[in-house]
Amino acid sequence: MQKFEINSPLDMHLHLRDADMLALVGPLTSKSFSGALIMPNLVPPVTTKEALLSYKDRINEACKGDGFEPFMTLFFKNDYSYEFLEEISEHIIGIKLYPAGITTNSETGVSSMDIENLRPTLENMSKLGIPLCVHGETNGFVMDREKEFMPIYESLAQNFPNLKIIMEHITTKDAVELLDKYENLYATVTLHHLLITLDDVAGGALNPHLFCKPIAKRYEDRTALLTAALEAHPKLMFGSDSAPHPKHKKECCGCAAGVFTAPIALQVLTDLFEKHKKLENLNAFVSLNAQKVYNFKAIDKKITLIKKDFTVPAFYEYKNETVVPMYAGEILPWSIESIEK
Amino acid sequence: MQKFEINSPLDMHLHLRDADMLALVGPLTSKSFSGALIMPNLVPPVTTKEALLSYKDRINEACKGDGFEPFMTLFFKNDYSYEFLEEISEHIIGIKLYPAGITTNSETGVSSMDIENLRPTLENMSKLGIPLCVHGETNGFVMDREKEFMPIYESLAQNFPNLKIIMEHITTKDAVELLDKYENLYATVTLHHLLITLDDVAGGALNPHLFCKPIAKRYEDRTALLTAALEAHPKLMFGSDSAPHPKHKKECCGCAAGVFTAPIALQVLTDLFEKHKKLENLNAFVSLNAQKVYNFKAIDKKITLIKKDFTVPAFYEYKNETVVPMYAGEILPWSIESIEK
Numbered sequence: 185m186q187k188f189e190i191n192s193p194l195d196m197h198l199h200l201r202d203a204d205m206l207a208l209v210g211p212l213t214s215k216s217f218s219g220a221l222i223m224p225n226l227v228p229p230v231t232t233k234e235a236l237l238s239y240k241d242r243i244n245e246a247c248k249g250d251g252f253e254p255f256m257t258l259f260f261k262n263d264y265s266y267e268f269l270e271e272i273s274e275h276i277i278g279i280k281l282y283p284a285g286i287t288t289n290s291e292t293g294v295s296s297m298d299i300e301n302l303r304p305t306l307e308n309m310s311k312l313g314i315p316l317c318v319h320g321e322t323n324g325f326v327m328d329r330e331k332e333f334m335p336i337y338e339s340l341a342q343n344f345p346n347l348k349i350i351m352e353h354i355t356t357k358d359a360v361e362l363l364d365k366y367e368n369l370y371a372t373v374t375l376h377h378l379l380i381t382l383d384d385v386a387g388g389a390l391n392p393h394l395f396c397k398p399i400a401k402r403y404e405d406r407t408a409l410l411t412a413a414l415e416a417h418p419k420l421m422f423g424s425d426s427a428p429h430p431k432h433k434k435e436c437c438g439c440a441a442g443v444f445t446a447p448i449a450l451q452v453l454t455d456l457f458e459k460h461k462k463l464e465n466l467n468a469f470v471s472l473n474a475q476k477v478y479n480f481k482a483i484d485k486k487i488t489l490i491k492k493d494f495t496v497p498a499f500y501e502y503k504n505e506t507v508v509p510m511y512a513g514e515i516l517p518w519s520i521e522s523i524e525k
Numbered sequence: 526m527q528k529f530e531i532n533s534p535l536d537m538h539l540h541l542r543d544a545d546m547l548a549l550v551g552p553l554t555s556k557s558f559s560g561a562l563i564m565p566n567l568v569p570p571v572t573t574k575e576a577l578l579s580y581k582d583r584i585n586e587a588c589k590g591d592g593f594e595p596f597m598t599l600f601f602k603n604d605y606s607y608e609f610l611e612e613i614s615e616h617i618i619g620i621k622l623y624p625a626g627i628t629t630n631s632e633t634g635v636s637s638m639d640i641e642n643l644r645p646t647l648e649n650m651s652k653l654g655i656p657l658c659v660h661g662e663t664n665g666f667v668m669d670r671e672k673e674f675m676p677i678y679e680s681l682a683q684n685f686p687n688l689k690i691i692m693e694h695i696t697t698k699d700a701v702e703l704l705d706k707y708e709n710l711y712a713t714v715t716l717h718h719l720l721i722t723l724d725d726v727a728g729g730a731l732n733p734h735l736f737c738k739p740i741a742k743r744y745e746d747r748t749a750l751l752t753a754a755l756e757a758h759p760k761l762m763f764g765s766d767s768a769p770h771p772k773h774k775k776e777c778c779g780c781a782a783g784v785f786t787a788p789i790a791l792q793v794l795t796d797l798f799e800k801h802k803k804l805e806n807l808n809a810f811v812s813l814n815a816q817k818v819y820n821f822k823a824i825d826k827k828i829t830l831i832k833k834d835f836t837v838p839a840f841y842e843y844k845n846e847t848v849v850p851m852y853a854g855e856i857l858p859w860s861i862e863s864i865e866k
Contacts, residue, residue, distance in 0.1 A: 326724050435777055
């Protein structure tokens, strides 16, 4: 049977949540990935050294023994002092900026994307070499939010040429194109945005499990993202944005945004790259690019995938809740055969 | 308190369903409307005289005593004979064409919108003066489906100059513009498409109760629709497309398409036209235009609305089911004070 080896996969955009949910979803990533960049949008968000280190401890506890490194991020505030950032810099890989109210638990994000408003923290980050991760959406019309954010990315890139700026979970052709325009712009892309369009969310029946922010866009957008991923564009990294919510918060009126892909990410990526005859680029997309962009050496881990049916669980249980993964109950052509660390 | 009178309101696009659902939703329209154009997409669809008359009887039974006329439609088939249509013509106001699979219970719709495929029935309708009501969507990208259908409307209008063609539940600026290009093109517009955009469906949290087909579009589309309605464009008629589904089919994975607006339509229209200082045009939009387009005299009925809070029920019950209306549980500024027939 056909096999494929992924070395030290990295998920550069991940929501691990906390408490019981963390205990469930942490290992679903940590067993098969070498490391992941952890989102700080808890309630309250991670804005202090104490909160950060304590969250890191809880993650390490949930993932212990798996040979997994959580790359911590701080929730952006526009008044972080140089001293504070200098002290915390060894514990973080970047700082995540959310416009206020743009997605789950982002209520305390920045209220204005005006550069002067952000300058104090951004200058400190720039001096200290701390990358900036950005949820790049305006509060405009849902299909235009990312495209409308492009001038803000341009302005950030121009004003802070020494700052590494990561456009998180890009969903549009416009963002892919911007990647090549500024040396200091990078991006992550999710698994689901390589696979779906708005048609999958709301074209037939409404599908709450594929509802996410940014929302899935048009076919030409998906094509641009997929092309860049398959070519392992050196400035593009895999970041699942796997975002679990309890089932009752998805299948209800007022469905929460987020697609839970952690348990299927490597299997589906392998399938996707194989179908497009680009397996030779998968290790760069899912590991090497991130190590170069963020300049670190990932923990050694060898994941062997085998072309053998894998039935995705219909749900994962924790306490009295369940979480439904993408492709719940479906059969995927690739399975994880073994993990060597 | 401010009052406003609507005379003989008509809903020129309505789903009354059947059996227990019909018993519930029929009176929610028939009490306050003089008549409604009834959609034929039952399971199986209404394609015979027997089915049509029997459905009409069931509607009259559900709505009896209300002074309400159901204007029946037949489900389009491309092989209706002249003789059949001649015989049935006195019982119908039009024939409704669905592209196959485009919305709820449309599986047996036409498989090709090729004019030659439709010609036999359309020529017979044209000779007999039977209007054609169309669900105008392609099976393309969800936001483009109506726009992509415009050339088909143009081709129909050109090929059958004596056929009255009604573009049902239009949702785009393109459709509004097309209305003035061909003498034999008319349209209905729903209440919800005058009020919402895709942002209300999927911009914040996902809202299954606002999920419908065609899906709500962009702000510029809503503005074009609203402007035409407020001006009581003579070729534009009110058609709610009120489409009740049991709650469990809305608030679930795989949510059914349709917004249930029958219980609130007149109250919200009055509010909308008042806010835009166009109350003087409401009677034309909601009654007179349709009487002219379809050439009939509506049953006399006088609805007096009063500017007094109306709390929309959270749901309506039937058997072991509930149906959730638009604005469930919210307070509207206008109520129905009295109905005189």
